[in-house]
Amino acid sequence: DAKTTQPPSMDCAEGRAANLPCNHSTISGNEYVYWYRQIHSQGPQYIIHGLKNNETNEMASLIITEDRKSSTLILPHATLRDTAVYYCIVRVDHQGGKLIFGQGTELSVKP
Amino acid sequence: KAGVTQTPRYLIKTRGQQVTLSCSPISGHRSVSWYQQTPGQGLQFLFEYFSETQRNKGNFPGRFSGRQFSNSRSEMNVSTLELGDSALYLCASSLTDGNTEAFFGQGTRLTVV
Numbered sequence: 367d368a369k370t371t372q373p374p375s376m377d378c379a380e381g382r383a384a385n386l387p388c389n390h391s392t393i394s395g396n397e398y399v400y401w402y403r404q405i406h407s408q409g410p411q412y413i414i415h416g417l418k419n420n421e422t423n424e425m426a427s428l429i430i431t432e433d434r435k436s437s438t439l440i441l442p443h444a445t446l447r448d449t450a451v452y453y454c455i456v457r458v459d460h461q462g463g464k465l466i467f468g469q470g471t472e473l474s475v476k477p
Numbered sequence: 478k479a480g481v482t483q484t485p486r487y488l489i490k491t492r493g494q495q496v497t498l499s500c501s502p503i504s505g506h507r508s509v510s511w512y513q514q515t516p517g518q519g520l521q522f523l524f525e526y527f528s529e530t531q532r533n534k535g536n537f538p539g540r541f542s543g544r545q546f547s548n549s550r551s552e553m554n555v556s557t558l559e560l561g562d563s564a565l566y567l568c569a570s571s572l573t574d575g576n577t578e579a580f581f582g583q584g585t586r587l588t589v590v
Contacts, residue, residue, distance in 0.1 A: 400578075409481070409567050409581030410520070453520075464510060464533045465569075465579060467520035 370454045375472045378448075384441040386471050388454030391435040396458050399430060400465070401439045403450040410453065410467075413439065444475045479503065481570050481582035489588045495556040498585045502549050502570030508532075509551040510579065511543060514565040523566075526551055558589045 371389040378384040390399065400415040414421055414428045416437075421428045427440040441448055453470040482501040490496050502509050510533075511523040522535040526545035543553040549570075555562055565586050569579040 402579075404520075409569070409583055410579075411581070412578035415578070464522055464525055465512075466522060467512075469519060 370456060370468050372452070372454055372468060372471045374469065375474070377474050377476060378441075378444045380446060380475055380477050381443055384444040384448065384473060384475070386439040386441075386452050386454075386473065387436065388439070389436045390454070390456050393434050393456050394458075397456045398458070399428065399434075399437050400455040400457060401426070401428065402453045402455065402465070402467075403448075404453070404470075405447075405450040413452075444473075446475050446477065449473060449475045481568055481580050483566075483568050483582035483585050485585060486583065487586045487588075489590060490558050492558055492560060492589055494558050495554060496558060496587060497552055497554045498566055498568075498587070500551045500553075500568030500570075500582060502551070502568075503580055506570035506572050506580070507549055508571045508573065509545055509549060510569045510571075511551070511553050512567040512569065513537075514567060514584070515563075520567070523553065555587075560589050563587060563589045 398415050398417050401413040402410040404410045414423055414426050416428045416430055430437045451470040451472050453467050455465050484499045508527045510525040512520050514520045523537055524543050525533040529545045540556045545551045565584045567581055567584045569581045571577045571579045
């Protein structure tokens with residue numbers, strides 16, 4: 367699995383967009399980019415995933431660069447409840463449930 | 478729909494004992510994975526079961542084992558507990574082995590004294 371690099375921590379003002387970067391320069395063609403988050407003392411929660419096209423759902427948007435070496439998770443209007451550790455994971459399809467978590471980015475949303 | 482259920486939520490065991498943790502996946506999900514989370518090592522993959530067969534295994538000693546039943550419920554067992562086994566153990570279920578999201582339970586907090 368390709369390695370990912372994320373900043374250890376970020377701050378964001380409530381109501382503003384939170385942009386969380388992830389570097390995955392060694393990603394291969396069949397690897398997807400997944401984002402999960404973990405709110406304190408809870409199990410991780412799936413946010414979004416994509417291969418090469420930008421993706422959007424009710425929680426967030428995922429922007430993947432054309433060369434696929436990096437991506438950005440965007441929370442359009444961050445709230446205090448978005449304070450969590452965000453994990454960027456790359457994995458191949460049909461790999462089952464195995465997820466390799468890095469250290470993630472601790473996002474603090476401040477009022 | 479009901480989420481992933483892990484029991485018990487909290488557990489205290491003595492060094493040298495063994496422990497069994499249980500995970501009930503979301504109805505219809507056939508893949509169950511287990512993870513260990515500690516402050517020092519973060520979230521680490523233990524193993525995955527699909528249709529009662531272990532399909533993937535992480536880098537943990539043989540003291541850690543698991544199984545899956547025909548109804549997809551899964552158990553993991555840790556024998557000869559060590560202090561370092563104190564951790565949050567998380568279970569995740571997913572629909573198939575394809576490109577699907579994993580749903581995590583709330584975890585079992587194991588403390589070894």
